[in-house]
Amino acid sequence: MLHSVFRPVRTRRPFEEAVAQIADAIRAGDLGLGDRLPPERTLATQLDISRPTLREAVKVLVNAGVLDVKPGPAGGIFVRSDVIPREVNAEDWQVRIGEVTDLLEARRLIQPRVAQLAGLRATESDFETMSTTLDLLARSMKDRNRFLQLDERFQLSIARAAHNRVLLEQMRHLLYQLRSAKDYALRDGISDSQWALDSLNRLLKAIMRRDPRLIEREMDEHLSYLEQLWAEETSRAQVREIPEFMMPFRERKSAPGG
Numbered sequence: 001m002l003h004s005v006f007r008p009v010r011t012r013r014p015f016e017e018a019v020a021q022i023a024d025a026i027r028a029g030d031l032g033l034g035d036r037l038p039p040e041r042t043l044a045t046q047l048d049i050s051r052p053t054l055r056e057a058v059k060v061l062v063n064a065g066v067l068d069v070k071p072g073p074a075g076g077i078f079v080r081s082d083v084i085p086r087e088v089n090a091e092d093w094q095v096r097i098g099e100v101t102d103l104l105e106a107r108r109l110i111q112p113r114v115a116q117l118a119g120l121r122a123t124e125s126d127f128e129t130m131s132t133t134l135d136l137l138a139r140s141m142k143d144r145n146r147f148l149q150l151d152e153r154f155q156l157s158i159a160r161a162a163h164n165r166v167l168l169e170q171m172r173h174l175l176y177q178l179r180s181a182k183d184y185a186l187r188d189g190i191s192d193s194q195w196a197l198d199s200l201n202r203l204l205k206a207i208m209r210r211d212p213r214l215i216e217r218e219m220d221e222h223l224s225y226l227e228q229l230w231a232e233e234t235s236r237a238q239v240r241e242i243p244e245f246m247m248p249f250r251e252r253k254s255a256p257g258g
Helices: 014-027 040-047 051-063 097-121 124-138 144-161 165-185 190-209 212-234
Strands: 067-070 076-079
Touching: 014 040, 014 051, 014 144, 040 051, 051 067, 097 144, 097 165, 097 190, 097 212, 124 144, 124 190, 144 165, 144 190, 165 212, 190 212
Parallel strands: none
Antiparallel strands: 067 076
């Protein structure tokens, strides 16, 4: 429900965070095309900001073509586009190159376990949501920005299927920080998109089979792709030695049997 999407703004830049929270709710699929946001007074209360500050944030997203404000009794704030332009709050999720190693390491620790939990707990509704997102991905191969946003939405749908609110919030934060790494490394357009789509389809099948070992293998392959691209694009290998239990399967000295 929408009341759980937004949280009080707690930074020194309430205007920018309000923009980011609304944009992220749309990226994640919590708000879809044509959806109506909560009334201005309600939304300002949820974000714990003044109504003038909220209006300025909404204005930015209206000018970006993301939101539409309709007057009158049946009016309100509506989602006009479910694709967030790259320039909207892009500076907030840029990370230093040296930080990406930590992010990729954290992702390798967290995402396989989250996906395995999803394999245990996912409902038919969860599977339908993931399948729908993959269908949208397949139709967005030529739109790099939309594809990356839908890829993030799919990863969040896996986290939702794990039915653990703490893990979901951790995944939101991790994927938010990973945006700049993906934006930098995934440069090959259709080729990268096709590989990612095929990989995610295999991952979904593994989750639907509820097979923890297969899920880990497919997630391992998916994570390895960005790690390899990042190393090639930046000419930077992993800064610290990776423990064997975190290495991709193909690099382990004693990989578990299939």
